[in-house]
Amino acid sequence: MLKIDDSLVLFDAAENGDLDCLKACLESGININLQDKKKRTAILIASINKHYDMVHFLAESGADINLQDQTSLNPFLYGCIHGDLKLVKMMISAGADINLLTRFGGVGITPACEKGHIEVVRELLTSTDINVNHTNYCGWTPLIEAIVLNDGGETQQAIIRILLEHGADTNLTDQYGVKPIELARRKGYKEIEDILFTAGIE
Template identity: 40%
Template structure:
């Protein structure tokens, strides 16, 4: 009996190692990436039920969840996350589903990642948290959500910039960025924390002619 079991096990292992089995697995992985990209929830569920690895990687190091996040395919992302996909898995350029959703303002996916273990201290290829590009790009709701989640408002990236500084120097100074500056200040961001060249947020706002942002900073004790 023991001998038969060993024979069966050896046969099964040979199937796994066979080119045919590997080819089918590769094809199913390709199908999963395609389904994640197109938002085909039914196909995703079918492939996951077949035992495919939810965190399989493509040549760019992306997982299916990151591919779904790129397209802002909310339902696809939800199915993958609920199946255990890693919201912090980074690709070759250090994007993760959490970081990408935050940076791009993919709000619903961001909230899903926060509910499933997003690493608030994780950083992108510029050494910045999700809050910094969200502030730069004017994603007001995303900024507020990340602040509420507990992301460090004074984190400095590799360029020497905080979220507050990026909300000034990489913005148009308009209403959305004014709201973000105020939200960061309300969250106790240091209004006098200078950039790598020693320029303060107030100096940077004035140099760009952003009078409204400068006024917000002045009311908060900026120098």
């Protein structure tokens, strides 16, 4: 009979990148999708610790890559939030559900835009059909997040250009009916205001 302590070895192996130990755990009958007290799976723990060989092994061995923990994280969303392009690519290749939501109701591109992870944003928009105009629980699109939740600098300007190139709707407002160009104006982000104006937005 499997003991609780035995199952905890799985999570320790995932955290430490001990692939041989993890394989032994699975061979002993431990569920590959077992979740810890925070509802984290072994593949999520391995992803957080950048043990990519283990992430690949678990995905190939049938781990449910879409299971989310108590804060709505799974490997794909974790990669988007933390700018881990390698992990994001791995999860896309493994067939991750790109429509699953973060705890704030965004899809993966939402936090990637907010946090300035330009390579992740580019990857999502060029290799998936993720919704560039998804609206989160705050009533914000990725474009709005890119404007109001960062510093308005060159990286954010580049992200906004990429979003526009891939169909970001500049007429979608925040929860108060304010358009992106006005939000940029209020933040004092003249460069972003100019980008939106040049794109034909008034």
